[in-house]
Amino acid sequence: MTQRTIAAELAPIVSRDRVIDTVRPLLRTAIVIERRFTVEDLHRLSGVSVRTIRSYMANDPGEVREPSLSAALSLAVVIGPHAVNAVLAIIGYGNASPMDEPDEREPIRLLINGMAHWAILTRCAADGIIDHTEEADTTKAADGLIAELLPYSSTGKAA
Known part of the structure; x- marks a missing residue:
């Protein structure tokens, strides 16, 4: 009996493109559109270097870097709960809230x-x-x- 392998089964749950396609818009929205942060603000608050943050936002596919889990979560925590949920949604989880805050429900x-x-x-x-x-x-x-x-x-x- 021959076993068929579907291409989707070979792909990891968390792909490079999914991480980039999640984190890049979060950064662009917070920095460029809403202007809630500068790259320097995010660096200071998250600990992720300015150069690294800019590499996550690059337009050129050859220059854009994939954020590590630690960097993606560090930046997301600073940007806000919607960003944390967006990063967690990559693996199918959501509704994250800080453990020290009361449950709004x-x-x-x-x-x-x-x-x-x-x-x-x-x-x-x-x-x-x-x-x-x-x-x-x-x-x-x-x-x-x-x-x-x-x-x-x-x-x-x-x-």
Whole structure:
């Protein structure tokens, strides 16, 4: 049996062209279009040399250099989260955020989980009484609400 090899299977996940085609527009946008940084600013903030940054932005295909992973990520961190996500998207990852920053989805998660607990309490109390058949559900829902809200309370902050 002959095994077929598809050309796409031979290509690496992260190719030179993909890295260049991702990093070059990020640099051009930040420096030339938006003018948020100069090449010198990016050098000072990222530690990547001025000459190296300029080589990543070269127009001539023969002169353009492929950014190393360390350089691409160093520059991306300085440019901003959208740049970090663009670099990570090369390997199929995204939604990166600094680990020391609060998750912006946290309030939504809190509301969704809290509403689920409130829905149980509302259903059980709809007839105006919580009887022994509903006690286990309401206790679990109340415990769930407390667990969700405790970190935001003065009691939770004291712990």
